[in-house]
Amino acid sequence: xxxxxxxxxxxxxxxxxxxxxxxxxxxxxxxxxxxxxxxxxxxxxxxxxxxxxxxxxxxxxxxxxxxxxxxxxxxxxxxxxxxxxxxxxxxxxxxxxxxxxxxxxxxxxxxxxxxxxxxxxxxxxxxxxxxxxxxxxxxxxxxxxxxxxxxxxxxxxxxxxxxxxxxxxxxxxxxxxxxxxxxxxxxxxxxxxxxxxxxxxxxxxxxxxxxxxxxxxxxxxxxxxxxxxxxxxxxxxxxxxxxxxxxxxxxxxxx
Amino acid sequence: xxxxxxxxxxxxxxxxxxxxxxxxxxxxxxxxxxxxxxxxxxxxxxxxxxxxxxxxxxxxxxxxxxxxxxxxxxxxxxxxxxxxxxxxxxxxxxxxxxxxxxxxxxxxxxxxxxxxxxxxxxxxxxxxxxxxxxxxxxxxxxxxxxxxxxxxxxxxxxxxxxxxxxxxxxxxxxxxxxxxxxxxxxxxxxxxxxxxxxxxxxxxxxxxxxxxxxxxxxxxxxxxxxxxxxxxxxxxxxxxxxxxxxxxxxxxxxx
Numbered sequence: 490x491x492x493x494x495x496x497x498x499x500x501x502x503x504x505x506x507x508x509x510x511x512x513x514x515x516x517x518x519x520x521x522x523x524x525x526x527x528x529x530x531x532x533x534x535x536x537x538x539x540x541x542x543x544x545x546x547x548x549x550x551x552x553x554x555x556x557x558x559x560x561x562x563x564x565x566x567x568x569x570x571x572x573x574x575x576x577x578x579x580x581x582x583x584x585x586x587x588x589x590x591x592x593x594x595x596x597x598x599x600x601x602x603x604x605x606x607x608x609x610x611x612x613x614x615x616x617x618x619x620x621x622x623x624x625x626x627x628x629x630x631x632x633x634x635x636x637x638x639x640x641x642x643x644x645x646x647x648x649x650x651x652x653x654x655x656x657x658x659x660x661x662x663x664x665x666x667x668x669x670x671x672x673x674x675x676x677x678x679x680x681x682x683x684x685x686x687x688x689x690x691x692x693x694x695x696x697x698x699x700x701x702x703x704x705x706x707x708x709x710x711x712x713x714x715x716x717x718x719x720x721x722x723x724x725x726x727x728x729x730x731x732x733x734x735x736x737x738x739x740x741x742x743x744x
Numbered sequence: 745x746x747x748x749x750x751x752x753x754x755x756x757x758x759x760x761x762x763x764x765x766x767x768x769x770x771x772x773x774x775x776x777x778x779x780x781x782x783x784x785x786x787x788x789x790x791x792x793x794x795x796x797x798x799x800x801x802x803x804x805x806x807x808x809x810x811x812x813x814x815x816x817x818x819x820x821x822x823x824x825x826x827x828x829x830x831x832x833x834x835x836x837x838x839x840x841x842x843x844x845x846x847x848x849x850x851x852x853x854x855x856x857x858x859x860x861x862x863x864x865x866x867x868x869x870x871x872x873x874x875x876x877x878x879x880x881x882x883x884x885x886x887x888x889x890x891x892x893x894x895x896x897x898x899x900x901x902x903x904x905x906x907x908x909x910x911x912x913x914x915x916x917x918x919x920x921x922x923x924x925x926x927x928x929x930x931x932x933x934x935x936x937x938x939x940x941x942x943x944x945x946x947x948x949x950x951x952x953x954x955x956x957x958x959x960x961x962x963x964x965x966x967x968x969x970x971x972x973x974x975x976x977x978x979x980x981x982x983x984x985x986x987x988x989x990x991x992x993x994x995x996x997x998x999x
Contacts, residue, residue, distance in 0.1 A: 580835075587980050589972070622974040674929070674991045675998050716987075717844070717996035719877040725842050728980060729987035732971075736929045736988055741972035743927050 491519060491527040492536075492620045494627050499534040503553040504542065512548035515541065521549075528557060532626035535560040560625055564739040565686030567592040568731065569649070571693035572603045572633060573723045580724045581691070582611045585628055586618035588731040589740065592629040594688075596636035599698040608632055636701070645710050646685025650677065652730050653706070653713045654696045654720065670713035673730065677737040680712045687738065689730045691723050746774060746782040747791075747875045749882050754789040758808040759797065767803035770796065776804075783812060787881035790815040815880055819994040820941030822847040823986065824904070826948035827858045827888060828978045835979045836946070837866045840883055841873035843986040844995060847884040849943075851891035854953040863887055891956070900965050901940025905932065907985050908961070908968045909951045909975065925968035928985065932992040935967045942993065944985045946978050 493515075497505045507515065515521045521541050530536045535556050542552035568590045570581055585593050593615070595606065611630045619627040643649070653670045671679070690705075697705065705711055716729050735741040748770075752760045762770065770776045776796050785791045790811050797807035823845045825836055833850075840848050848870070850861065866885045874882040898904070908925045926934070945960075952960065960966055971984050990996040
């Protein structure tokens with residue numbers, strides 16, 4: 490069944506006018522007509538069954554009928570990702586929505602080529618992925634900022650899973666609070682869920698600058714992890730890390 | 745450093761003539777000239793440092809110098825994937841190479857639209873991903889076959905991790921050897937590594953036909969698993985499942 494994210498309050502008997510793009514999708518692409526059912530959510534009121542109530546040349550109107558699911562808070566997991574090439578960044582945003590990330594933060598690093606991206610387009614991708622994956626909210630996509638600034642302002646109660654592409658070089662003593670990077674599942678089990686939530690950090694293609702990396706490893710809220718012996722592209726690392734987090738500390742773990 | 749997969753035997757002093765495409769990549773795209781170093785592997789002899797020995801209009805010749813890594817067998821993990829749309833299938837093959845799959849088998853199912861794909865193109869993608877990810881072999885890409893046939897000929901010593909998109913419907917008793925689908929990590933820990941290797945099965949977009957699904961769940965070598973409460977696209981499910989397998993039973997697990 491079609492699911493749409495809408496900004497409107499949802500309650501029995503409410504009428505919702507979808508955006509022009511959504512109306513076109515419903516009537517022209519999916520060819521819904523009066524009486525057809527669909528599902529709506531707004532991130533606050535749960536999921537509701539609605540029906541097409543009116544169709545006109547200017548758009549359509551939906552009538553909200555009954556709640557199908559209660560609103561539920563997903564695990565408190567965010568993704569911090571360096572700006573990578575557009576296609577891979579779009580994939581990462583899509584995957585973060587499927588894998589239950591609450592928010593995606595975009596960071597520029599020393600080895601990041603781009604310093605801006607089309608955030609509006611990323612928000613549309615996140616919305617569409619949220620509609621298709623069955624979640625009841627749309628992940629927030631924050632405007633890009635410098636990674637240094639983002640870390641300086643970091644809430645120290647939130648742990649940061651740093652996917653350290655360079656892994657454990659036995660000839661280097663990275664020191665710092667994090668110590669040696671462990672395999673991701675083991676590191677997450679040891680760190681535990683905590684009270685302030687988690688974020689996953691994915692670096693740029695080519696990795697972090699050595700100084701950035703040493704600084705990250707020295708931060709008390711950082712848990713460095715390894716993702717196996719092979720080099721992963723940024724989108725692969727993002728999906729792997731989010732899946733491992735959900736399986737260890739999130740809503741894929743045994744109840 | 746550039747890594748190339750070649751069919752030639754590799755030993756100190758050997759000369760290797762890369763394919764015309766590889767020669768063009770080395771000299772025209774990457775602008776290597778005589779004396780530049782690169783790495784070679786062939787899936788048998790480990791990884792070797794080589795240098796550009798000659799460049800001509802017709803191609804180039806490489807001189808093999810010294811072994812940099814011994815050949816090592818990756819974990820015995822295969823991927824069985826239903827033919828999905830071309831772009832997603834190409835992504836899945838790329839990811840299987842990055843995540844250490846030894847072989848990718850392509851299956852047609854009742855809900856598969858396509859019954860063929862450009863296997864040559866998938867092999868090129870697997871080779872390029874293997875070169876970039878640092879592995880010492882290229883995953884084999886098998887020609888498509890019907891999923892029914894593939895399962896009928898299955899080596900019962902190899903376990904099959906069935907990512908059951910439909911999850912656990914408490915109103916259905918799927919019975920069979922597999923019993924209820926568990927969260928993936930828990931199911932893999934319970935099943936253990938075994939002696940005959942593993943494969944991951946990813947279904948078509950839209951899932952398996954109910955009859956196919958019931959038959960899969962009844963097979964003794966099948967371990968049904970769930971990948972969380974949200975609906976995942978096929979490429980997301982493939983990366984998640986391969987990562988969870990590597991983290992639980994493969995070479996991402998603590999040594």
